[in-house]
Amino acid sequence: MHAKLIRSPLSLAGALVLAALAFNPWGCGRTQDADSGDRADWGLSLAERAAPRGEEAAILTRAPQVPPPLTRSHPTHVVVKLDVREQVGRLAEGVEYTFWTFGGSVPGPFIRVRQNDVVEFHLSNHPDNKMPHNIDLHAVTGPGGGATSSFTAPGKSTQFTFTALNAGLFVYHCATAPVGMHIANGMYGLILIEPPDGLPPVDREYYVMQSEFYTVGGYGESGLQSFDMGKALREEPDYVVFNGAVGALADTRALHAERGETVRLFVGNGGPNLISSFHVIGEIFDLVHGEGGSEANQRNVQTTLVPAGGAAIVEFKVDVPGTFLLVDHSIFRAFNKGALAMLTVGGEEDATIYSGQQAEGIYLPEGGAVQAIAGPRAAPARALSLAERVAAGGRIYEQNCAACHQLTGQGIPGAFPPLAGSDYLLADKKRGIQAILHGLQGELVVNGRTYTGVMPALQLSDEEIASVLSYVLNSWGNQGGSVEPQQVREQRR
Numbered sequence: 235m236h237a238k239l240i241r242s243p244l245s246l247a248g249a250l251v252l253a254a255l256a257f258n259p260w261g262c263g264r265t266q267d268a269d270s271g272d273r274a275d276w277g278l279s280l281a282e283r284a285a286p287r288g289e290e291a292a293i294l295t296r297a298p299q300v301p302p303p304l305t306r307s308h309p310t311h312v313v314v315k316l317d318v319r320e321q322v323g324r325l326a327e328g329v330e331y332t333f334w335t336f337g338g339s340v341p342g343p344f345i346r347v348r349q350n351d352v353v354e355f356h357l358s359n360h361p362d363n364k365m366p367h368n369i370d371l372h373a374v375t376g377p378g379g380g381a382t383s384s385f386t387a388p389g390k391s392t393q394f395t396f397t398a399l400n401a402g403l404f405v406y407h408c409a410t411a412p413v414g415m416h417i418a419n420g421m422y423g424l425i426l427i428e429p430p431d432g433l434p435p436v437d438r439e440y441y442v443m444q445s446e447f448y449t450v451g452g453y454g455e456s457g458l459q460s461f462d463m464g465k466a467l468r469e470e471p472d473y474v475v476f477n478g479a480v481g482a483l484a485d486t487r488a489l490h491a492e493r494g495e496t497v498r499l500f501v502g503n504g505g506p507n508l509i510s511s512f513h514v515i516g517e518i519f520d521l522v523h524g525e526g527g528s529e530a531n532q533r534n535v536q537t538t539l540v541p542a543g544g545a546a547i548v549e550f551k552v553d554v555p556g557t558f559l560l561v562d563h564s565i566f567r568a569f570n571k572g573a574l575a576m577l578t579v580g581g582e583e584d585a586t587i588y589s590g591q592q593a594e595g596i597y598l599p600e601g602g603a604v605q606a607i608a609g610p611r612a613a614p615a616r617a618l619s620l621a622e623r624v625a626a627g628g629r630i631y632e633q634n635c636a637a638c639h640q641l642t643g644q645g646i647p648g649a650f651p652p653l654a655g656s657d658y659l660l661a662d663k664k665r666g667i668q669a670i671l672h673g674l675q676g677e678l679v680v681n682g683r684t685y686t687g688v689m690p691a692l693q694l695s696d697e698e699i700a701s702v703l704s705y706v707l708n709s710w711g712n713q714g715g716s717v718e719p720q721q722v723r724e725q726r727r
């Protein structure tokens with residue numbers, strides 16, 4: 235496995251061999267040197283061997299993009315410039331949050347350097363910011379991982395230099411007091427230290443980082459939300475997300491690959507508190523670099539743990555097309571708190587690997603038709619205006635519908651039909667009333683796609699059904715309109 239991971243220096247020619255041998259500090263490489271009998275460089279001191287040549291600016295990328303693999307065969311002097319910005323951004327549909335960010339995004343930019351590179355690190359704190367910040371890179375050997383040298387007040391810059399001694403995938407984060415709050419507000423990212431001979435080539439590389447948010451309002455409560463210290467202390471997040479927001483990697487923003495390609499995910503966990511049980515529904519990791527270490531240490535893995543302040547590299551070949559969901563398999567986090575991303579795979583079906591559904595029938599052991607989910611009943615105090623009805627409907631939607639139809643109303647391809655732009659619903663809003671009152675099952679075509687799932691009847695009051703459907707009609711570019719409680723009453727049988 236080791237030999238597969240690191241290209242053998244013996245396979246490289248002439249001077250390249252010397253360079254590769256000289257800068258390959260891995261034990262395995264040394265053994266191979268000895269076996270090869272080529273000792274031309276053995277007289278060099280350690281310092282001479284690792285001396286960087288040249289200088290370059292690091293390419294930084296925003297998640298989910300990853301900088302291109304390094305092609306250098308020697309270490310160099312790399313300049314990394316990162317700035318901190320405190321800014322309002324989207325946490326979920328209709329929910330905003332004042333993020334503290336590295337580079338204006340959550341997670342911060344992906345940094346990619348080579349083992350033994352000398353990294354000149356500049357941290358700048360935007361003058362409009364309110365707080366001092368610093369950075370602790372887990373890839374740094376030195377006090378505080380750089381934090382003790384990078385405390386930066388708003389409007390200031392600091393600089394320190396480190397040598398990337400150890401290969402692997404590392405988390406970086408702010409470590410200014412209160413540390414937990416700086417991390418909870420979004421201050422983390424990943425830095426990859428490539429081994430001297432790089433990682434084996436793959437077709438696609440992506441950057442995915444999990445983290446939690448603790449908001450004063452509950453999940454989905456709209457408006458600008460602020461940090462809730464009490465929930466953070468109790469480790470009870472309202473949101474658990476990939477790449478800084480609910481749906482950051484869903485629908486049009488999904489990751490993509492074509493059938494037959496190999497995919498490498500650099501997975502980080504900013505925490506601040508939770509350990510991730512990282513899983514891709516419908517895929518098996520062919521290789522895992524557990525805890526982000528430089529060696530692949532496991533094959534054929536279903537779910538890998540990613541510790542808070544830790545990482546993992548997972549690789550798999552996509553053999554069949556479809557939508558694959560990336561989740562934290564602590565599953566309520568995925569379907570109820572946002573820890574759900576999508577990888578869409580294009581290409582031809584392969585029935586020898588996956589047939590698709592081959593039979594479908596109705597199985598009703600309890601004799602009933604559709605089972606009902608009980609819910610609270612709100613007593614209407616007075617007639618609501620359309621605006622009030624839509625606002626009330628938004629909350630009902632988040633609690634009763636979003637788990638399946640998604641906060642964005644886009645549904646999930648193949649499983650839950652969209653409510654945004656649904657030709658089925660928009661042709662006749664009574665169908666929405668019927669669906670909620672009595673549930674829905676059997677074949678259903680929405681926007682040309684066939685769905686065969688089951689929607690449970692929901693025990694909502696006339697008032698609530700009127701509100702939630704008014705919200706749906708007035709959201710996501712739908713045509714508008716309203717549903718009144720009286721219209722719901724008429725549909726009850």
Ligand SMILES: [Cu+2]
Binds near residue numbers: 334367408421
């Ligand atoms: Cu900070």
